[in-house]
Amino acid sequence: MSKVVVTGRVPEAALEKLRTEHDVDAWTGPGSISREELLRRVAGADAVVSLLTERIDAELLDAAGEQLKVVANVAVGYDNIDVPACTERGIIAANTPGVLTEATADIAFGLILMATRRLGEGERLIRSGQAWKWGMFFLLGSSLQGKTLGIVGMGGIGQATARRAKAFGMEIVYQSRSEIDPAIAAELGARRVELDELLAVSDVVSLHCPYGPNTHHLIGAEQLTAMKDTAYLVNTARGPIIDEAALATALRDGVIAGAGLDVFEHEPTVHPGLLELENVALVPHLGSATVETRTAMAMLAADNTLAVLRGEQPPTPIG
Template sequence: MPSKRLSVVVTRRLPDEVETRMKELFDVELRSDDTPMTRAELSEAMWRADVLVPTVTDTIDAALIGQAGERLKLIASYGAGIDHVDVETARARGILVSNTPGVVTDDTADMVMALILCVTRRIPEGLSLMQAGEWSGWSPTALLGGRLGGRRLGILGMGRIGQAVARRARAFGMQVHYHNRRRLRPAVEEPLEATYWESLDQMVARMDVVSVNCPHTPSTFHLMNARRLQLMKPTSVIVNTSRGEVIDENALIRKLKAGDLAGAGLDVYEHGTDVSPELRSLPNVALLPHMGSATREGRIEMGEKVIINVKTFADGHRPPDQVVPAML
């Protein structure tokens, strides 16, 4: 007699290939429309499921975990970020947590370079001019930006994505600098020709471009605060494809409005979808709707990782991408 299949609840629409494979393997409940579950719906799902598959749009906090049913044994998050799940409370309840690291590294690093180019070459301003039908022809002095070659790039967070950004930046002729909790091993650092800064303050004061590539944790909240933003050169730009909470957004807006910063490229925001109208109105800012990892290939690979984590757990083994509090 075949063993009973795990009951799996998926909180958002996933690519068809992923949903179809889940249907083949598990007793899966799929989302009919692509809207986030309400808090009440999440609570109900966590009561009836063996496995919950949430995304970054679902806040799985201590209160929700406390209401979970005895059946729930795995939260297999669809995404690399894990700051939306209270991992410590889940662990205390005997609920494992997994994520999908690594699969969107190149996609996100590509978007970092796209944002750097957008801001330094004033692409949003050019697009706006064309879309408004206001372009009157080429001019030697119109929309002058700056070339990337020779500029100093400071990478805040030199994990998988930070290193992928460094490789791309070198191809553009940029000089790579970085700040990280720990210095990289020489075997990793030397091929990137990367300069390590133990002091974040000293690094940001000397960079032409700062790229935020660290996760959001209690220790990185407002890591780029008003004081550190003030250290940046007026000619420098900042890009963020990681988590909005790492930058003090109000302080960033003040610097941009005052002309104390040349520009910013953002794919994530401190208050989620509640993006400041002031930020949206600034001409020297490139804003994207959290699409850094939005490639079809990446989304499918994320789903495959979720399936592997759930299937491994169903077979009685530790999910390969299990997250524990010590990792945060």
């Protein structure tokens, strides 16, 4: 039986699946595993099932040893994994696309509603115990019907978010590395544009692109200035796609109307300038946080691991 190291807590069903064929060493302690403990545990591992909170780099791969065959990330994003270092060592890296599409799109659209309708502000007001009274101009927000949603990164999650937006009567433009299927574009009424045009015409901009060197601070001060001053920015992809300091300044100065964030540049730390503002909705990386989705993610990571250890191709390899 091979040794499988699981770097954090995952649903028990996935561990049971792995245990049917292999010895499993799963971290179950409070909080995240320390770097030192992780490097110690991976020694001699044939497989590593990783969470996005753990950095899988050359140091860790070397600590594991030459017998390591697969790194299975329990996430669709894999910026925590040094994929070239894995490839150089003949290690297969895998992720969990598809299974979290709908849950993440739900959070994206939830943030759109929170930001445009000022739901977070309203809830904080009630909980504060302050006196309030209904009035014609009390906590006025912005409607979505007839407005334009700009989607940056039109993969599965972007398309799922677009379907929700269409149901709300929104127009769709998108920026992506390639054209989407013409049938899907027709279904959504989606038009592909360059990023500059998307920022200029959109009432809401929702980020769904992968994170990497080309998308680091894709949205900074220049891009925020290019948006309408009535527009909103939503991010459920990866935090460093946005220059958080620039966003805090733009929100404070009224460069854009508001924002909704599920991910943060230096997670779990949030830029203090954002914490002081009422016009930004902040949630703690809940994009895939449903029982059904997190279980499906862990089960797919287990399937990827088992396939490689059997000498088969994993269902969802990276690259």
